Amino acid sequence: MVGIVLVSHSAGLAAETVALARSIAGADVPLAAAGGTADGGVGTSLDLVERAIRAADQGDGVLLIADLGSSVLTARLVTEPGRIVLADVPFVEGTIAAAVTAGAGAPLEQVLAAADEARGFRKLAD
Amino acid sequence: MDIGFFVTWFKDAAEQIRLRRDHLTELDAAIGDADHGVNLDRGFTEVCKALEDWPPTAPAQALLTAGTTLIRRVGGASGPLYGSAFRAMGKALQDPVTLPGFAAAFEAGVVAVQRLGKAAPGDKTMIDALAPASRALTAATQEGLTPYEAFHRAAVAAEEGSRATIPMRARKGRASYLGERSVGHEDPGAASSALILGALAGVAVKEATKEVD
Numbered sequence: 413m414v415g416i417v418l419v420s421h422s423a424g425l426a427a428e429t430v431a432l433a434r435s436i437a438g439a440d441v442p443l444a445a446a447g448g449t450a451d452g453g454v455g456t457s458l459d460l461v462e463r464a465i466r467a468a469d470q471g472d473g474v475l476l477i478a479d480l481g482s483s484v485l486t487a488r489l490v491t492e493p494g495r496i497v498l499a500d501v502p503f504v505e506g507t508i509a510a511a512v513t514a515g516a517g518a519p520l521e522q523v524l525a526a527a528d529e530a531r532g533f534r535k536l537a538d
Numbered sequence: 539m540d541i542g543f544f545v546t547w548f549k550d551a552a553e554q555i556r557l558r559r560d561h562l563t564e565l566d567a568a569i570g571d572a573d574h575g576v577n578l579d580r581g582f583t584e585v586c587k588a589l590e591d592w593p594p595t596a597p598a599q600a601l602l603t604a605g606t607t608l609i610r611r612v613g614g615a616s617g618p619l620y621g622s623a624f625r626a627m628g629k630a631l632q633d634p635v636t637l638p639g640f641a642a643a644f645e646a647g648v649v650a651v652q653r654l655g656k657a658a659p660g661d662k663t664m665i666d667a668l669a670p671a672s673r674a675l676t677a678a679t680q681e682g683l684t685p686y687e688a689f690h691r692a693a694v695a696a697e698e699g700s701r702a703t704i705p706m707r708a709r710k711g712r713a714s715y716l717g718e719r720s721v722g723h724e725d726p727g728a729a730s731s732a733l734i735l736g737a738l739a740g741v742a743v744k745e746a747t748k749e750v751d
Contacts, residue, residue, distance in 0.1 A: 448613075455573070455613020481712055485618035485654055489609065 414514040414523045415442040415468025418507060419461055419478040419487045423448035429507055437511035444468040456486040465496060473520035475510050475527065479503045497524055505530040539635040539685065543741060544600040545589050551737035552582035558733055565726040569713035573614055574726040581612035581620070597635050601628030601643075615711060616727060619651050619664065620734075626650035637685050641675040644692075648672045655710060662706040662713060662720065664727035671696040671735050689735075689742040696735035700728035 416433070420426040426447025433443055444464035449455040465474050476498045478487040487498045497520065499506055506527040513526035555562070555578050562575030588607045594600035601624045609621030630646035632639050648668045657663040674695035678688035701724065708720035711727075 453613060454571070455577070456617075457613060458610050458618075482613065482615035482618060485615050486609075488654060489618055489622070 413440070413442055413470055413517060414472050414510075414520050415444065415465070415470060415474040416507065416510050416514060416523075417444050417446055417461065417464045417468050417474055417476050418503070419456060419464075419476060419483040420445075420447040420503070421454050421456065421479060421481070421483055423452065425479070425503075429504055432504070433507050433511040436508055437515040441511050441515040442468040442470055443507075443511060456482040458486055458489065461486055461490060465490065473497070473523075475499055475514070475520065475523050477501060477503060477507050477510065477527065494520075499524055499527040501527045501531050505533060509533075539597060539637075539640060539745075541594050541597055541600055543635075543745060544597045545594070546744065547738055547741045548582065548585050548589060548600070548604055550740055551734045552579075552586050554733045554737050555579050555582050555730065558729075562726050562730055562733075565724055565729055568723040569708065569716055569720045570726060571614075571712055574616060574730065577612045577614040578616055578620075578730055581608045581617055584608075584611040596633050598628045598631040598633060601625070601631060615655070616664075616730065619655055619727070622650045622654045623647035623668075637688055638679045640685075641672070641679045641688070644675055645672050657710045660706060661710045662703045662708040662725045662728075663710050664725070664731040666703045666706070666725065667696040667699040667728040667731035667735070670699040671731070684746070686739070686742040686746045689739040693732070693735040693739040696728075696732040700724060700732040703728045 418426045418429050426445035430443045430445045444467040446460040446464035450457040450459055468474055474496045476487045478484045490496060491498050509530040510523050510527040514523045559575035559579045563572050566572050566574035585604045585607045588603050592603060594603055605621045605624030608617050627643040627647035630643040652665055657665045659665055659669050671692040674691040675688055678691050703725035708714045713720040
C-alpha cells in the first residue's frame with residue numbers, strides 16, 4: 413500500500429489530519445505525521461520527515477503532503493522520482509482523497525492523481 | 539582560500555547573525571512569523587559546532603557540513619534554502635579554490651536556492667540580495683580584481699539588493715499572504731544574505747592583512 417506523510421508546521425495539525433484521514437480511509441492505510449520541529453516548536457524538521465517516511469513506507473512508494481513554506485521546501489529535499497513524491501494539493505482535502513485511494517490499493521501515480529483532483533474540487537459549486 | 543578561510547567565514551557569519559539576531563527577528567515580525575533571527579542564530583551556532591566536531595578536510599567539505607547542518611537544524615524556510623545553497627556550492631567547488639572557482643560555485647548555490655524556492659528576482663526574497671552579489675562576484679573576477687575587492691563588491695551588491703526589497707510586494711513565502719501590507723519592509727532573508735556576504739568580505743580583509751604581515 414502507498415504510504416502518506418503529512419508535513420506541517422504544527423505537530424497538532426499533522427496528527428489530527430492523520431486521525432481524520434484514518435477515520436475515513438481506514439486504519440490500515442500507512443499514514444504518518446511529521447509536524448513541527450524536533451523540539452516541539454512551530455516549523456519543519458527534516459529528521460521528523462525522514463522518520464515519518466520510514467514509518468509509512470511499505471515499499472510501494474510514499475506521497476508527501478505539505479502545508480506551507482518550509483514544509484514544502486523540506487519535503488522537496490527528500491523526494492525521489494517515482495518513489496517519494498510531493499503533492500501540490502490542499503492539506504486536508506488532498507490527504508483524504510489520497511488516503512482513500514491508497515486504501516483501495518492503488519499505485520503511487522493514482523494516489524497522486526486522486527490528491528491532485530482534490531485541488532479543483534468545489535465546495536459550493538452547483 | 540583554504541579550509542581555514544571557509545571555517546572563519548562561517549564563524550564570522552554566525553557572529554554577525556548573533557549580533558543582528560533581534561534586528562532580523564524584528565524584520566520578520568513585520569512581514570513573517572518573527573523567527574528568522576532566532577532560527578538562523580541557532581542554525582549557524584550549530585554549524586560552528588559541527589565544523590569543530592568534524593573538522594573538514596577540504597573547503598568543499600566545510601560547505602557541505604554547513605549546508606547539511608542548516609537543513610537539519612533550522613525549522614524555518616531559511617534552513618532548506620541556505621542549506622541547499624551551501625551544499626550546491628560545496629558540490630561545485632574545486633580544490634584548490636580560486637576566485638573564479640568560488641564565483642562559479644557561488645552561482646551554483648544561488649541557482650539551487652532559486653530552484654528549491656521557485657523564487658525569481660523581484661519576489662522580495664533572499665534571491666534579491668544573492669543574485670546581485672553573484673553577478674558582482676562574476677564581474678569582479680572577469681576584471682581581475684583581488685578576492686578582497688571582489689568580495690567587498692559582492693557584499694555591497696547584496697546590501698543594496700536587500701534595501702531594494704523594501705518597496706517590493708512579496709510574492710513568495712509567508713510574507714506573500716500579506717499582499718500590499720508587505721510593502722515598506724526590508725525582506726529578512728535578503729537582510730541575512732547581506733550579513734553573510736558582509737562576513738565573507740570581512741574574512742577577505744583578514745586574509746589580505748595576513749599576507750601583508
